[in-house]
Amino acid sequence: MSLPDQLYNMKFAEYFESIRKMYLIDEKFRGICDNYCDNIVNGENYRKKKEKNFLKEQECEILSKELEEEILFYIVRNG
Secondary structure (H helix, E strand, O other), rough: OOOHHHHHHHHHHHHHHHHHHHHHHHHHHHHHHHHHHHHHHHHHHHHHHHHHHHHHHHHHHHHHHHHHHHHHHHHHHHH
């Protein structure tokens, strides 16, 4: 059983050897670590979705403004 990638970070660097040993032999500690890793992954996924949604929102706003101008132009030209 290997350590999850999320445990390889600067915050835990000085405790890496202890973390590795405890993760392998202590089920409760492994559970805490696994919950931590799951939370990190979920946070990254939500951040990516937020960025993606922000870009979609920006695209919609730009398109709405272009369509507003097109509507007004059409009214002036054909009204």
